[in-house]
Amino acid sequence: MSDRVLDLERKANWLRNEVLEMTVAAGAGHIAPSFSCAEILVAIHYGGVLRLDPENPKWEERDRFILSKGQSAVALYAILADLGFFPVEELLTFTQKGSRLGGHTEDTIPGVEAFTGSLGHGLPIAAGLALGARLREKRFLTVALLGDGECHEGSIWEAAMFAGQHRLNNLLAIVDRNGQSATDFTGDYLTLEPMEDKWRAFGWEVRTVDGHSFPELIEAMKDVHDPSYEKPLCIVADTIKGKGVSFMEREPIWHYRIPVDEELDIARRELKWEKK
Amino acid sequence: MxxxxxxxxxxxxxxxxxxxxxxxxxxxxxxxxxxxxxxxxxxxxxxxxxxxxxxxxxxxxxxxxxxxxxxxxxxxxxxxxxxxxxxxxxxxxxxxxxxxxxxxxxxxxxxxxxxxxxxxxxxxxxxxxxxxxxxxxxxxxxxxxxxxxxxxxxxxxxxxxxxxxxxxxxxxxxxxxDRTGLPLIYDKDEADFSAGLTHLREGKDVCIVATGRMVKRALSVAEELAGKSVSVSVVDLYRLKPLNRELLLEILGKSARIATIEEHFITGGIGSLVAELMAENCVYLPLKRFGIPDDFCREYGPRDYLHSLYKLDLQSVARAVSDWVKG
CATH class of the missing domain: 3.40.50.970 (Thiamin diphosphate (ThDP)-binding fold, Pyr/PP domains)
Structure with a gap:
């Protein structure tokens, strides 16, 4: 395994630990939805996908990242602080009285582009950004990270159709395909299959990857800045909700639970937590 | 750009x-x-x-x-x-x-x-x-x-x-x-819409606060009632938010009664807005609200006909205001 992949894996493990400690300190936050997309978030922020400047968060040429599944705000905040968008010390104020870091992403936080948390909003905004970039002849890339259950929202497919129609090849949607929503498994009550065929039918190029594999994620995104295709790109990333802590994996109850007592000990042990 | x-x-x-x-x-x-x-x-x-x-x-x-x-x-x-x-x-x-x-x-x-x-x-x-x-x-x-x-x-x-x-x-x-045409109220070259509302007409008996198409209706009501010795003030409330509270309160205080008229549900519209403003500011004047009641209109036909169903037509409003003032 290359050093680069090992570094990214270390970063993903750091992120899971950070999310766990932030949510435990707060007694609030979405752990399992954040663990599900940990590798995706690390890959785009540290794997050479997004071009950002923490010193200049509103840099006009920056790539735009929209966390459409805004419930993973805790993970994005940890990354933004780590990248230097705001002080790392602020992370432990997450959802506390007086903090600006809440349970869903707000656009006033340095590094955050859009106010999300209500599902189905991020892709339409991302489509508008991508169209605006094209009209203004800007070369930035817009990336939206969607949840699996979020794809039940009709507005996702309105935007998918729009992006396909306008051939927004500067738009990348990544679906965190963990097969779950807040309370259940999507395939058991409202199936999204065939997911890839849906996106293709709406005019997108589709790539399916193991969403916890850095080699696969990086390979799938290697040409996003200079696409040879003429369509928007959707990466369906197969993931496991709660990935990294055995008792949280694929257990719906952990969508919005915080571990206590022995649970916390086990989670920390499995994530190889080292007290600072 | x-x-x-x-x-x-x-x-x-x-x-x-x-x-x-x-x-x-x-x-x-x-x-x-x-x-x-x-x-x-x-x-x-x-x-x-x-x-x-x-x-x-x-x-x-x-x-x-x-x-x-x-x-x-x-x-x-x-x-x-x-x-x-x-x-x-x-x-x-x-x-x-x-x-x-x-x-x-x-x-x-x-x-x-x-x-x-x-x-x-x-x-x-x-x-x-x-x-x-x-x-x-x-x-x-x-x-x-x-x-x-x-x-x-x-x-x-x-x-x-x-x-x-x-x-x-x-x-x-x-x-x-509105899609359709209306006789003009404002002169194109002189109009200034920075205040948020216009006091179009003074009157001491009742002040009608109207919006949209109903402003013209309120002016017609005022005209109609002028001949019957009822003095009607008319306010065109064209900016509901941010509301020019001070100016509206100042105008409301000059009349004995307040009415609102809107082609909108009374609930939540300018009738609610004026009621809220009056209550919060101790304006203890009688209030009558003309608008669409808590009901969907399943009737079809000319717009004036639909207005008449909810007593928003000129004659109905004029009569109601006149009866109210003359008690």
Whole structure:
């Protein structure tokens, strides 16, 4: 395994630990939805996908990242602080009285582009950004990270159709395909299959990857800045909700639970937590 | 971006602008689009005079997103985030209620984006199309959103002015338009709509606060009752939010009674707005609210006929006000 992949894996493990400690300190936050997309978030922020400047968060040429599944705000905040968008010390104020870091992403936080948390909003905004970039002849890339259950929202497919129609090849949607929503498994009550065929039918190029594999994620995104295709790109990333802590994996109850007592000990042990 | 281009005003459309609020607004918007290349119009498959002109002269700055209003708002927000000044346009219920939560989050939570929602079809404007197309809750819904500017023009001069005013104002705006023509209330060259309301007529017995098409009705009521020794004051409340509370309170205090009239549900509309203002400011005057009661209108026919069903026609309002004053 290359050093680069090992570094990214270390970063993903750091992120899971950070999310766990932030949510435990707060007694609030979405752990399992954040663990599900940990590798995706690390890959785009540290794997050479997004071009950002923490010193200049509103840099006009920056790539735009929209966390459409805004419930993973805790993970994005940890990354933004780590990248230097705001002080790392602020992370432990997450959802506390007086903090600006809440349970869903707000656009006033340095590094955050859009106010999300209500599902189905991020892709339409991302489509508008991508169209605006094209009209203004800007070369930035817009990336939206969607949840699996979020794809039940009709507005996702309105935007998918729009992006396909306008051939927004500067738009990348990544679906965190963990097969779950807040309370259940999507395939058991409202199936999204065939997911890839849906996106293709709406005019997108589709790539399916193991969403916890850095080699696969990086390979799938290697040409996003200079696409040879003429369509928007959707990466369906197969993931496991709660990935990294055995008792949280694929257990719906952990969508919005915080571990206590022995649970916390086990989670920390499995994530190889080292007290600072 | 921001570069001025040569005006390409349409003479043909200019002739029509005095006839209807929609045409007056869209003609004025077209002028702005000619002047500023940052301005872009999005519709969800709803037509207006200027749309073909924009399509022909400024490709890329007219976007029909299809009948998909939720996406329309998100795309508008995204375009505004890249520096565009965006107008979204559809029939009232669809540009307000169908995508209400998108307006709430994408436009109002992110309160700095210059996006104007334009609703055509105030009240019973779409008189033959039934309650799905009636605009009867929009003012209530939009005025409850933090940061939203809510504009309800009463004639075509004002509708045209609101195109310019909305272009210059930051943040989210909502403009409620009538399709059809009305006799003008304002002089195009002298009108100033910065106050948020106009005290059109003084009167001591009752002050009628009206909005939109009902301003003309209130003026007619005042005219009618002047001959019957009832003195009626008329206020055109064209900007519901931000409300010019001080000026409205000052005017309300000059009459013995207060009435409101609107082509909108009484609940949440200007009747509610005035009641709230009076209650909060200890204005203990009798209040009568004319508007659409808590009911969907399932009748069809001329708009005046629909007004008469809810006693919003001239004679019904005049009689009710006269009986009230004469006790």
């Amino acid at each position: 921001g570069k001025k281009v040569k005006k390409q005003k349409s003479d043909e459309a200019t002739k029509r602008w005095v006839s209807g609020m929609r045409d007056a607004f869209s003609e004025a918007l077209y002028e702005i689009i000619c002047e500023d290349e940052r301005v872009i119009l999005i519709t969800s498959d709803t037509g207006a005079v200027c749309h073909d002109l924009i399509k022909a002269n400024f490709p890329g700055r007219y976007i029909n997103v299809g009948i998909a209003e939720q996406n329309m708002v998100g795309v508008a927000a995204g375009l505004a985030m890249t520096g565009y000044i965006v107008y979204i346009y559809a029939i009232v219920p669809f540009v307000t209620m169908r995508c209400y939560e998108q307006i709430r989050v994408d436009l109002c939570c992110m309160g700095h984006l210059p996006v104007t929602a334009v609703g055509v079809g105030a009240g019973f404007d779409y008189n033959t199309l039934g309650p799905t197309h009636h605009g009867t809750e929009d003012l209530s819904l939009m005025r409850t959103l933090p940061g939203m500017t809510v504009l309800s023009p009463s004639d075509s001069v004002m509708a045209a002015a609101f195109a310019r005013i909305s272009y210059e104002l930051p943040g989210p705006k909502y403009i409620r338009l």
